[in-house]
Amino acid sequence: MRIILFILQKEFLQIFRNRAMLPIIFFVPIVQLLVLAYAATFEIKNVNLFVIDQDYSPSSRDLILKFKGSQFYTIVGYSEAFTAGDQALINNEADQILQIPADFEKKLETEKASSLQVTTNAINGSAASLMNAYALSIIMDYNTNVILETLGLRHPPDPISISSAFWYNPELDYITFMVPGILVLLVFIIGSFLSGMNVVREKEIGTIEQVNVTPIKKYQFIIGKLIPFWFIGMFELAFGLAVARLVFDIPILGSLGLIFFMAGVFLLVALGMGLFISTITSTQQQAMFITWFFMVVFILMSGLFTPVQSMPEWAQWLNKINPIAYFIEVMRMVMLKGSTFSDILTQFFSLLILGVLMNILAIWRYRKVV
Amino acid sequence: MHSEEHIIRVENLTRKFGSFTAVDKLNFYVNKGEIFGFLGANGAGKTTAIRILCGLLLPTSGKIEVAGFDIYRQTNKVKQNIGYMSQKFSLYEDMTVAENFRFYGGIYGLSRKDIREKISYYLHKLRLEKKKNAIIKSLPLGWKQKLAFSVAMMHDPKVIFLDEPTGGVDPVTRRQFWEMIYEAASAGTTIFVTTHYMDEAEYCQRVSIMVDGRIEALDTPERLKKQFEADSMEGVFLQLARGHS
Numbered sequence: 161m162r163i164i165l166f167i168l169q170k171e172f173l174q175i176f177r178n179r180a181m182l183p184i185i186f187f188v189p190i191v192q193l194l195v196l197a198y199a200a201t202f203e204i205k206n207v208n209l210f211v212i213d214q215d216y217s218p219s220s221r222d223l224i225l226k227f228k229g230s231q232f233y234t235i236v237g238y239s240e241a242f243t244a245g246d247q248a249l250i251n252n253e254a255d256q257i258l259q260i261p262a263d264f265e266k267k268l269e270t271e272k273a274s275s276l277q278v279t280t281n282a283i284n285g286s287a288a289s290l291m292n293a294y295a296l297s298i299i300m301d302y303n304t305n306v307i308l309e310t311l312g313l314r315h316p317p318d319p320i321s322i323s324s325a326f327w328y329n330p331e332l333d334y335i336t337f338m339v340p341g342i343l344v345l346l347v348f349i350i351g352s353f354l355s356g357m358n359v360v361r362e363k364e365i366g367t368i369e370q371v372n373v374t375p376i377k378k379y380q381f382i383i384g385k386l387i388p389f390w391f392i393g394m395f396e397l398a399f400g401l402a403v404a405r406l407v408f409d410i411p412i413l414g415s416l417g418l419i420f421f422m423a424g425v426f427l428l429v430a431l432g433m434g435l436f437i438s439t440i441t442s443t444q445q446q447a448m449f450i451t452w453f454f455m456v457v458f459i460l461m462s463g464l465f466t467p468v469q470s471m472p473e474w475a476q477w478l479n480k481i482n483p484i485a486y487f488i489e490v491m492r493m494v495m496l497k498g499s500t501f502s503d504i505l506t507q508f509f510s511l512l513i514l515g516v517l518m519n520i521l522a523i524w525r526y527r528k529v530v
Numbered sequence: 531m532h533s534e535e536h537i538i539r540v541e542n543l544t545r546k547f548g549s550f551t552a553v554d555k556l557n558f559y560v561n562k563g564e565i566f567g568f569l570g571a572n573g574a575g576k577t578t579a580i581r582i583l584c585g586l587l588l589p590t591s592g593k594i595e596v597a598g599f600d601i602y603r604q605t606n607k608v609k610q611n612i613g614y615m616s617q618k619f620s621l622y623e624d625m626t627v628a629e630n631f632r633f634y635g636g637i638y639g640l641s642r643k644d645i646r647e648k649i650s651y652y653l654h655k656l657r658l659e660k661k662k663n664a665i666i667k668s669l670p671l672g673w674k675q676k677l678a679f680s681v682a683m684m685h686d687p688k689v690i691f692l693d694e695p696t697g698g699v700d701p702v703t704r705r706q707f708w709e710m711i712y713e714a715a716s717a718g719t720t721i722f723v724t725t726h727y728m729d730e731a732e733y734c735q736r737v738s739i740m741v742d743g744r745i746e747a748l749d750t751p752e753r754l755k756k757q758f759e760a761d762s763m764e765g766v767f768l769q770l771a772r773g774h775s
Contacts, residue, residue, distance in 0.1 A: 166636025
């Protein structure tokens with residue numbers, strides 16, 4: 161125990177003497193939270209629409225005005241020619257083409273039915289379906305108006321009235337959904353990178369040899385390297401939570417104590433992973449690449465951006481060893497739903513097992529003798 | 531009682547890296563309190579051998595005892611009783627002199643009081659009291675080497691391994707360094723030292739010369755010079771190194 165204290169004293173000295181450290185501790189979380197929370201959003205706030213109006217009738221003008229009036233649409237061009245619309249799509253000037261055929265109004269009046277064409281750039285599938293939904297709702301709205309006006313009918317009462325209520329994120333605010341997840345990334349990055357890099361750096365400089373000729377025990381070394389970054393990780397979370405609360409007004413319905421307790425367990429996984437990687441690599445570059453590899457896979461599969469439930473079964477199985485997925489679930493449940501410890505037992509035990517395993521691996525793989 | 535007098539005993543020590551044999555069937559012993567010079571050209575296998583004796587590298591085969599303990603089974607007892615100063619920087623460059631002493635003293639299990647006494651003892655001896663709170667990075671190489679030696683001596687090891695301790699330092703500092711080595715030896719510490727400088731070989735009580743992973747000569751400098759009919763150790767060394775290249 162005394163020996164671990166000496167290691168801790170030395171690690172903290174070095175961390176706080178390192179000029180790059182303070183910016184990392186304070187700058188990284190602020191940038192991640194502010195940039196990612198605002199930028200990484202699936203909401204589409206601006207659709208560039210190109211209009212091909214071959215009808216030039218009061219009806220077509222009404223429809224176009226409806227699009228113009230929508231806060232989601234910007235009309236980037238008008239033409240009568242199909243080719244102009246195609247070109248705008250190819251040049252990325254337009255996301256969507258609305259095409260109104262020449263007999264649009266005539267058919268409405270004579271046949272009581274007419275057709276339109278909406279073409280959407282679907283390179284990004286989820287964005288396309290969203291844009292399509294916007295367009296449909298505007299056209300539906302227009303449709304209702306036409307029915308009321310031309311047929312002189314009053315709005316027919318809905319046979320079934322549907323009222324939706326969105327729980328836990330009533331305004332469907334994307335930031336509320338993202339911020340708890342971004343906090344998880346923050347803690348993971350700090351934990352896995354700083355701890356691993358620290359050990360590999362000692363290997364590169366050669367000081368680790370000097371430590372290895374001492375009778376220090378392997379577990380003492382690993383614990384000495386783990387604890388400082390555990391504290392920094394916890395501090396990062398506190399700092400990040402404060403920013404989330406003050407800047408984004410993110411609700412924290414559950415207990416703060418539970419959040420930090422689970423973060424403590426999660427950090428054991430992140431730190432253990434960083435330390436384990438540091439024992440199987442000899443340069444910072446190698447360690448960086450391997451950590452990066454796992455991090456990208458873990459993040460993309462974690463459910464931060466896309467729901468885990470819609471992943472194929474094998475991917476969901478793979479997620480059983482993904483610490484980020486567990487902790488994102490925990491953070492969202494506790495922060496947004498106010499879940500209690502008994503609701504997150506699965507995640508707790510999974511993280512605990514992963515954490516113990518990673519650290520045992522790190523101690524086992526750390527070689528004082530080559 | 532062999533093992534009482536021989537603080538290091540090496541029998542048939544071999545270390546291979548793949549198909550390359552870095553150290554080939556070394557046999558030697560080092561007497562207690564002796565200054566033992568371990569010479570060889572670059573790549574002769576000196577560092578490999580010294581790293582094995584310090585427990586940093588496992589031998590492929592051979593029987594090795596250091597400070598009376600078996601290197602395989604009693605590794606931690608060996609480590610408690612040896613000091614090591616590598617040719618790389620062994621001190622933390624971003625920490626102060628005192629902080630380095632404190633850290634290494636601490637992990638060798640010295641009490642805080644002992645550590646304080648050692649710091650003032652060594653800094654007084656090196657006349658570096660004023661540099662107690664200086665960052666290592668800011669000090670000249672020669673001072674760093676002397677400090678590294680003092681740090682390695684802090685826990686009063688029975689044997690100290692010095693791997694090219696005077697590489698790159700000026701002649702005056704080298705001289706001072708050897709005075710420190712003599713002082714440690716006269717206090718009973720066994721010195722196991724590798725060096726490139728042949729004048730330093732003359733300071734050793736016995737010298738072994740490694741060529742291509744083998745010990746080609748081992749004796750006192752006087753007898754080696756007589757045997758190879760050379761005026762200096764440099765002559766001895768050149769004859770041996772040339773004969774094999």
